[in-house]
Amino acid sequence: MIFAGQAGLGTADRGPYIPSPSSFEIPPMFEIAGLGITKPMLLLALSVPLIAGVLWSASRHAAVVPGRLQFAGEMAYGFIRTIGRDNIGSDHFVKFMPYLVSAFFIIVVNNYYGLIPLLQFPTFSRIGFTAAIALFTWLLYNGVGIAKHGVLGYFKLQTMPAGVGGPILFVLVPLEFFSNIIVRPFTLALRLFATMFAGHLLLILFSMGAAYLAFDLGGLYILAGIGSGIMFIAIGFLEILVMFLQAYVFTLLTAIYVGGALADEH
Numbered sequence: 001m002i003f004a005g006q007a008g009l010g011t012a013d014r015g016p017y018i019p020s021p022s023s024f025e026i027p028p029m030f031e032i033a034g035l036g037i038t039k040p041m042l043l044l045a046l047s048v049p050l051i052a053g054v055l056w057s058a059s060r061h062a063a064v065v066p067g068r069l070q071f072a073g074e075m076a077y078g079f080i081r082t083i084g085r086d087n088i089g090s091d092h093f094v095k096f097m098p099y100l101v102s103a104f105f106i107i108v109v110n111n112y113y114g115l116i117p118l119l120q121f122p123t124f125s126r127i128g129f130t131a132a133i134a135l136f137t138w139l140l141y142n143g144v145g146i147a148k149h150g151v152l153g154y155f156k157l158q159t160m161p162a163g164v165g166g167p168i169l170f171v172l173v174p175l176e177f178f179s180n181i182i183v184r185p186f187t188l189a190l191r192l193f194a195t196m197f198a199g200h201l202l203l204i205l206f207s208m209g210a211a212y213l214a215f216d217l218g219g220l221y222i223l224a225g226i227g228s229g230i231m232f233i234a235i236g237f238l239e240i241l242v243m244f245l246q247a248y249v250f251t252l253l254t255a256i257y258v259g260g261a262l263a264d265e266h
Contacts (some may be wrong), residue, residue, distance in 0.1 A: 008221060010225055017203055019205045019208060023058045023201070024125060024126065024197070024200075025036050025206055026264075027039070034199060039121055040121060043119065043121060043123050051102075051106065054073075055073060055143070056135070057069060058070050070114075071077070077101065080097070080100050080101050080104050081093075081137050083100065083137070084096055084097055084255050085182060088255050088259040088262065089260045089262070093255075094139070096218075099136075099140060099254075100251055100254060103133060103137070103247075103250060103251055104247050104248070105247075106150075107192065107214070107247035107250055107251075108247040109122065109245070110123035110129070111196060111243035111247065112240075113116045114196070114203070114239065114243070115236060115239060115240065115243075116130060122196040123195060124192050125196040125197040125199075125200050125202055126160070126245075128190065128191075130189040131189045131193075133189075133192075133250075134185045134189035135185060135251075136187035137188060137254045137257065138184065138185040140254070141257040141261045142154075142261065143256070144258060145157070145158070145261030145262065148261070148262055154261070155181075157261075157264075157265070158172045158176060158180045158181060158260075158261075159176040159180070161176070162265040184257065188250060190245070191249070192246050196243075196246070199235070203235055206228045207229075207232045208225070209225070209228040210229035211225070213225030214226065214229070
């Protein structure tokens with residue numbers, strides 16, 4: 001089994017292949033105008049027509065009595081719609097649904113790439129991709145907040161909790177500014193990146209460990225290899241849940257931040 005472009009399983013003479021951050025350093029597959037195109041870049045690009053095609057297929061023959069694909073599409077959209085309505089508010093959430101739906105499906109599809117044979121790479125285990133989508137969210141909620149309240153009004157809303165005054169503001173205002181304006185995009189990016197990175201690293205560890213113990217060492221080590229293989233399967237099933245939860249958490253926090261930016265009180 002090949003993960004993250006690594007072909008060596010190790011041998012009894014050289015020792016096992018040791019997974020590390022270098023397992024995620026994939027060389028470019030080809031170049032376009034001097035730009036190296038890597039596997040994660042291709043996977044991310046592939047997810048766009050894939051998502052658009054599935055959503056278009058689910059909605060193009062909309063009927064009062066939905067078919068299975070339309071029903072699945074409506075269930076997924078309704079799930080995200082509930083997140084938006086509950087956290088942004090019924091008066092404003094509709095205009096943000098395109099972004100929430102796009103973010104959710106982009107993250108879900110690119111996360112699940114890590115479990116698909118031959119692809120086997122979660123795109124968001126690369127910090128550059130998570131940083132980009134977190135930046136879009138940061139620009140969105142700050143932009144709508146400034147548009148509604150003005151620059152000074154928005155920063156007052158984000159840094160001065162309602163009902164608080166006096167000298168304590170000298171402490172609270174910098175802390176609130178740091179927390180609400182500076183830290184949020186970093187936590188959004190790092191949470192998604194770290195979860196996908198760690199999960200994929202564990203899958204590499206136990207799959208490569210199972211292969212090395214069972215096929216390279218043999219003997220009684222086969223039992224340890226079987227145990228490692230069982231752990232690989234168990235973590236794979238756990239990752240199915242974690243990959244979905246990360247998309248849900250990112251979408252939920254985006255909706256919460258947008259709702260907070262539009263609110264009249266902090």
